[in-house]
Amino acid sequence: MLFVLFVVKKVRIVKPQSVLIELQPLFEKNAPKALANTQLRRNMGKATQTIRGKRAAVVDEMPDWEALREAGRAIKARTLRHLDSYLLQLEDSVTRAGGSVHWARDAAEANAIITRLVQQQAREVIKIKSLTTDEIKLNAALADAGITAIETDLAELIIQLAGEHSSHILVPAIHKNRAEIRELFMRTLGVAELSDEPTALAAVARTYLREKFLTTRVAISGANFAVAETGTVCVVESEGNGRMCLTLPDLLISVMGIEKVIPSFQDFEVMLQLLPRSSTGERMNPYTSLWRGVTPGDGPQEFHLVLLDNGRSDVLADTVGRQTLNCIRCSACLNICPIYERTGGHAYGSVYPGPIGAILTPQLVGVEHARSLPFASTLCGACYDVCPVKINIPEVLVHLRGEVVRQQQDTGGLRAALEPENLAMTALAKLFESRLAYEAAQQAGKLGQLPLKHDGHISWLPGLLGGWTAMRDLEAMPDETFREWWAKRKAEG
């Protein structure tokens, strides 16, 4: 079974690269830079702690949380195992309600469809934050066609004005403090006087964007869910910019990954409970909009839904990796992840950061383009525990690590197979496959490293493994392993 993904990967010539911010995202190169940035580390720490606490509170008040998670998982499993028929049903429902449905094999195709639709009507579009449009690099494609895309989420606007990339799925501008935002607004929006009070900063964004909402004729959104049975598309948000984009323009284009479809309207009773509590830690997010096709006299009178594959059907083909497509992008796994908390989202070099990024990105673009990502984890399992649709992230990580190792050996022949890193990875992959073996090895490691340890660091390793320590400062194994600490932390509640 492990080989299904592998075989598919090898026959394919072109892989979608667009999920990666840079061509070769090297977690191990970016992470030290991120760790050195104290502002980022402080913000990330505060952010993840706050959201974690809020989530825990609203999840704990639900006596049926586990039943909801299980239902969420089952709904996605049902969807994915019958994805082709649900997509056809969705197309039919939307079309009958006056919408148009487009299919895009990859990012370039999706961008071409959207550009063509926009070009007929406008030079400027308003956008709702959407990871899917980040994934296909839509804004750049539109810019190439002379179309300006204006991001309307506050955080996205901040990032766009600063010309940066997002660092968190949910709170993309988490790495900027209010003084920096104030300075940015004064510089780019021509505001003469402005305090750094969050309310004042939000008011500036409101005024600037209100004019755009009232005058822009085309909007582009992602979609959180789309119901095959009724053709209902759903956008979940906080600020109201979503409602503006979905209501005021004449033309609305929504882009969704093919895995976002759900079978029935009833399934909302599960998803609309799981998503807000896991995501922002609220009982319900401020605004959720549902619509189908075109409603005469209300909202955009032209609606297009773009269904995007871009590597997803390959993820589907791997029976271990398939569950990755359950993801409802809540970001709970980011907020709980000890690695993410310390490095932030930029270190992953991918549109999808954190634990979900570590498993989704390599599968979308092929492990050969994102080799380090499956290793950006300690396999502590916290992400699995919080995932509202029960994606077993550690299981998929281990599976992908094996994939990386097998592929390196495969492409490099015998010599490569005998390289120390590959040998080590092979051994590691074996270890990670069994929790017991992994824990035993950690214990052995603690003893075995004693002769090499100086001031808590190992800067020299004997023999073939010397290549590793020449490039990195290996943190000595602490007296208490992460797993031990984590187990204790959990037990202490």
Add this chain to the structure above:
Amino acid sequence: MSAKDTILRRIHTALRDVPPAERPEDVRVARDYRLTDDAPRAEIVQQFAERVAEYKAAVRVVREADLVATIAAALRARGISRLVVPAGLPEAWLPPDITPLRDTPPLSHTQLDTSEGVITSCALGIAQTGTIVLDHGLGQGRRALSLLPDYHLCIVRAAQVIGLVPEAIGMLDEAAHAGRPLTFISGPSATSDIELNRVEGVHGPRTLEVIVIV
């Protein structure tokens, strides 16, 4: 081959492990989460009011006889005299001294933007989450009406308040099958994008007030 055919074929190939005879219903979805809240009605309505208030929306619980006076007081406190009034809203709810802005013929976006506020009824209220749902039927108006004005006053009858999200979705099933747009509103618009401070009121109405008629 068209993009659609290619994608469908890729999916078909990817799902080799799914037995051809399997139907979607064969993948069991156990709905053994809570489907109804059997707490007493009064408690459910009370919870609704409390949870709406937690989102920093002003909530008043009043008897039908006091409704108009309460609406008048709420509007007066904000100095509102020109109010957007959707078709189908009971005329008896309107205080005599306000100037209604009617949506027939449709108000322009600019008219809505410069209006002082909007009053609507709703389709239902969810106690568990403190949510108001609009199905944009009578008394609620098309979506822009409850979006562009900076002040939204929403009137909820106690009988419209249900306990749990699954009950709400069940009651909205007909509207969804009819293709009506639905808007779930839980408090005024908000963002946590600046150093994670929750700031109420970004793009939607910055003030949401709710009157529950018991």
